[in-house]
Amino acid sequence: MTSDERTTRTCRAARAARAATVWAVLYAVFGLACALSGVSLLYHGGGSGVPGLGWAVAAVGVASASVSAMVVLYGLRPALRVLLWVLCVLAGISAFSLLMDVITLMFGQGVDSAVSAVNKALATIGAVLLAATARSDRQPADSAVQGAPTGSWIAQGAAWAGTLAFVPYAAMKLLWAFGGTFAGTTGEEMLAISRRNGASGIFLTLESWGLDPTALLAALGVFLLWGLVRAWGQVFPRWTLFLRGRRVPRLLPLTPALLGAATLAPYGVLGIGYLVLAACGVTTIRRGDFPSSGDALLVGWIGMTAFAVYGVALAITAHSYWLRTRPARRMPAGTA
16 A cells, blocks of 8 residues: 555545544434433334433444544544444444334324434434444455446345335235225225324325325335346436536435335344244234234234345345445556
């Protein structure tokens, strides 16, 4: 590595660390304000929440600010890199289920807790900044897949798996939307349940037209999945020529992909674990709005399997897209 390359990496790490420090200070202040005011950051329905998490958020913010500041002062040392990844994981855990809040807002519904949604959004930003700081001194390595128009056979297989996993889910939702009966529940009953649960006018209107909103989102998700592994998916950056550089445009498909993978994969996997325990009789699944626990279990298997498989497939295809679209490494002058 030349001295110029070393200086460039050091400067890049310092810039990323400064941005992470600013975020960390704001996040610590946010957590401290929530802790002192008694506002819960984890809402679990029924008008209740889990108190005391504001102190944990403040602690993550203070720790992140300290580590990021040390990166600015002393450079990205190996120990600091490890701490950044640990804090990134903690922020990512706090950001869990942000996608669910985004989906409810897309259909004109309010989130369960505005403060909780703000915390998830801030945590997501922090996870990205901390990860960027941890990788800021890494030079893109040469790769055989870099610039390839399509993903590998593994990525293509993941796209097929994610697509097929949503077929039963979409069929179930569309059957209800068209007035059919599944799991002992009719389409009219499902519409009444949605109305009783506070579904927005947009959601209910689409349902009345036979267009289930979650099925439409599944179709968009499959479109994103294949765009990440097929050649036509690399036109995403060209749709945003007004943005300077390649890094920002390529994040447009990667951002929803990573957000979806981080939410749906753990949600689906943990959900499947719960369903396995219920099927084995270790625990009892609540029937909820369905006629029996068996009906709830059937619907749960369809939904959780779709979320788990699609979430993992999204992570694999996003990684493939990232490898194929990252900027090529510039060779020093005179080395060609």
